[in-house]
Amino acid sequence: MIHYALSCDKGHAFDGWFAGSADFDKQVESGFLTCPVCNSAKVAKGLMAPQVSTARSQESRKAALIDRAQREAMDKLRKAVADIRANAEDVGDRFPDEARKIHYGEAEERGIIGEAKPDQVRDLLDEGIEIMPLPILPDDKN
Numbered sequence: 001m002i003h004y005a006l007s008c009d010k011g012h013a014f015d016g017w018f019a020g021s022a023d024f025d026k027q028v029e030s031g032f033l034t035c036p037v038c039n040s041a042k043v044a045k046g047l048m049a050p051q052v053s054t055a056r057s058q059e060s061r062k063a064a065l066i067d068r069a070q071r072e073a074m075d076k077l078r079k080a081v082a083d084i085r086a087n088a089e090d091v092g093d094r095f096p097d098e099a100r101k102i103h104y105g106e107a108e109e110r111g112i113i114g115e116a117k118p119d120q121v122r123d124l125l126d127e128g129i130e131i132m133p134l135p136i137l138p139d140d141k142n
């Protein structure tokens with residue numbers, strides 16, 4: 001794809017993307033390319049600086065895309081954790097006992113959060129009680 005800065009004979013400036021230079025020429029010759037402001041078919045390319053792609057600029061763009069993707073993923077994770085916390089009862093260190101009561105039908109089924117030691121977590125999992133740790137996010141410790 002190639003990007004051109006364009007203008008019409010009335011001085012309106014706009015951009016266009018084309019498969020190549022020949023594609024631009026063909027669209028101008030056929031009258032298919034018109035100004036989006038005044039519909040004039042007299043369109044010309046404006047002055048443009050070429051965009052030179054270097055290994056460094058490509059790495060920089062990749063890093064920016066990764067950073068953005070990581071920020072978006074972290075934002076989604078923060079929202080999910082906040083939703084879980086907002087809709088669950090915090091039972092603190094009673095978590096293993098409450099999880100068992102819910103699992104065995106001795107307490108009402110509800111979302112709970114709390115704390116459990118590693119050996120308690122193993123025991124709950126061995127009993128078939130489905131639990132999942134909430135991630136500790138970087139901002140949680142600051």
